[in-house]
Amino acid sequence: MKIRFLIPLAVFLVMTAFLAIGLKLDPREVPSPLIGKEAPKFSLTDVMDASKAMSTYDLKGDAVLVNVWASWCVSCRQEHPILLDLAKRGEVTIYGINYKDTREEAQKWLRSYGNPYHSSAFDPNGHTGIDWGVYGVPETFVLDKQGVIRHKHTGPLTQAVIEDELLPIIRKLRGEP
């Protein structure tokens, strides 16, 4: 048996391996250039109270989650019970950015489904969303004590994402100065 006849088989196996990896990749997962950088500044108002200001300054001091959501977003509804559960456990403070929504709809949404957020910044025209590189709600950012973005999850959260991805990072960030 000549070894040359094995070359097509080897090429085929290598191609299969690459294609198999390619199938598993999610093209929607675009690496964010903001990781390791300070969270883009905003100064907006609290979605529940138009007279209450909310800015990036409020996010500093502890490792926190920032969840970008909207009342029109179907997947946000899907991840909502998981956020509520996480908020109830009290392990981490969750902030929200209410993206391209109306105040009325957003408040109604939080009232009927529950509010897991310490507070949500109201971003009706989506400028803050663009500054944060948001391209598909829901998106969740992990910020460290200095307000630097350390991790980003695109798409709805699941229990597994919380346990295996987000909480370990938050615990690690808590240990940092």
Place this chain on the structure above:
Amino acid sequence: MRIMLLLIIGSLVAPLLGAVEVREFDDLEKQTRYEHLLKEVRCLVCQNQSLGDSDAELAKDLRDEIYSMIQSGQSEEEAISFLTDRYGDFVLYRPPFKSVTWLLWVGPVLFILAGGSIAFWPKRDKQRQANPKELTDEERLELDRLKRRID
């Protein structure tokens, strides 16, 4: 029948009309800058469409941002870096040559070289067939023996 035909044509043309809004510029040069830019940038929501073609909500917002940047006299580079600062090099159809993108740029050349070297590799078997003088000692002995048998 004619109405049917009109409806079909209408339904084919309608999405083309709806996708991109009309922009007015105070300067023709700005308009070309804007239109060129939109072809160079990928929409993040519909990744197979350029920012100029996409009907996604985010694409519209980004077009608004770019329009106001260009209209206020900013360069194409400034608009590009506005986008890449937020969304990364992924949005560019022609990403810069970097440590993570070198394979993307060099890959095709490597494939041509690999393919070429396989195609033009000296073919040992055929050369031997074309050149019967190249017999091993054993083969020559065998040939002599066979020749003697014929005689």
